Amino acid sequence: MREFLLKLLLQFRGDKDPGPTEQRVGSWMLRHLPGMLTCPEFEEFIHDYYEGLLSAKVRRRFETHMQLCPMCQVHFDSYVRAIALGRQVCSDDEQLPEGMPQELVAAILLARNQDLDS
Amino acid sequence: MARQPLRKVGSTWKPPGKPAGQAQAQDPAGSKGEAALVAGLRAGDAKAFEEVVLRYGPRLLIVGRRILGNEEDARDCVQETFLATHRSIGEFQGRSNLGTWLRRIVTNAALMKLRARRTRPEESIEEFLPKYDPNLFRGGPRNANALTPEELLQRADTRKLVQEAIDRIPGSYRTVLLLRDFEGYSTQETAQLLDTTDGAIKVRLHRARTAMKELLAPLFDEELR
Known part of the structure; x- marks a missing residue:
């Protein structure tokens, strides 16, 4: 029943955006069909889904929820993009052709010499 | 109001790999250069020490700044890291490259500073x-x-x-x-x-x-x- 309704809904929707009726059907399915994750449950699995740690069974439930819940789809999509942006910005920082401040180099070399003398 | 285009969930999503150029950073000098530098450090060669400072220092400074958010503390950490390197190069066994080893030392130094600094309760998330x-x-x-x-x-x-x-x-x-x-x-x-x-x-x-x-x-x- 669950698989049938889901297939029907997704076929009907195709590649177009979900309209209000489809969103209502989706939220009805999430509330009433057995085995569906709630949004808080979906939230708990995000980390493991992102890291590829979910079992196939839980992954299917996670993905079904995302197909039916536009808010969670937007949330997860933004979550993934935020991580990618953070990584990119931090990684780019490392490419800056910035050298070592001269006074810091001098302080380090002095500290080493003092350590050798002591 | 344009809606977000629907994607086939799961069909395109792949778990990410490790971020590039980070903890497992490549040795910028190549393995031969690194071996010579490590040998120089072990022999107490001042030139080799200076070269290590100039080569790896900028990256360590970035790590210190990121963790501590403070230039002065970050510089202190980098200085401590190189002093620790000078003192304990004998402990470097070459299981990771020199850059990774240094990065771990500066990370630890920065985290210690951070712990010492945290006296007030942090903001809620x-x-x-x-x-x-x-x-x-x-x-x-x-x-x-x-x-x-x-x-x-x-x-x-x-x-x-x-x-x-x-x-x-x-x-x-x-x-x-x-x-x-x-x-x-x-x-x-x-x-x-x-x-x-x-x-x-x-x-x-x-x-x-x-x-x-x-x-x-x-x-x-x-x-x-």
Whole structure:
């Protein structure tokens, strides 16, 4: 029943955006069909889904929820993009052709010499 | 109001690999150059020590700045790291490359400074966590733009927004995000560095990522194109 309704809904929707009726059907399915994750449950699995740690069974439930819940789809999509942006910005920082401040180099070399003398 | 185009969930999503150029950074000198430098350090060669400082120092300074958010403390950390290197090069067994070894030392030094500095309770992360209605449905937007991270980075203000978002994440969460996602340490390594459990790291990491996503919400707004 669950698989049938889901297939029907997704076929009907195709590649177009979900309209209000489809969103209502989706939220009805999430509330009433057995085995569906709630949004808080979906939230708990995000980390493991992102890291590829979910079992196939839980992954299917996670993905079904995302197909039916536009808010969670937007949330997860933004979550993934935020991580990618953070990584990119931090990684780019490392490419800056910035050298070592001269006074810091001098302080380090002095500290080493003092350590050798002591 | 244009809606976010639907994607086939799961068919295109792949778990990410390690971030490039981070904890497992390549040795910029190549393995031969590194071997010669390590030999020089072991022999007490001042020139080799200076070359190591000049070659690896800038990256270590960036790590220190990221964790501590303070130039003076970051410089202190880098100085401590090179002094520790001078004293304990005998302990370097070559299981990782020199850059990775130095990076771990500076990370530890920065985390020690951070622990010593934390005297007041940190801000709550609750305001950034998801809210649900009485039917347990998530609040928040139903639509977003479909701009890729690369497209978003073309915008003049994106980098500043991302940096500000990272800086606004409460301290203990930000540290986990920096180590795990941006420095490339594994969950287990991050747990060891912070003296906590893998489970605690996963929870903090997820909350930190969620907070960053909330703070970057203007970038994902469907009106932004």
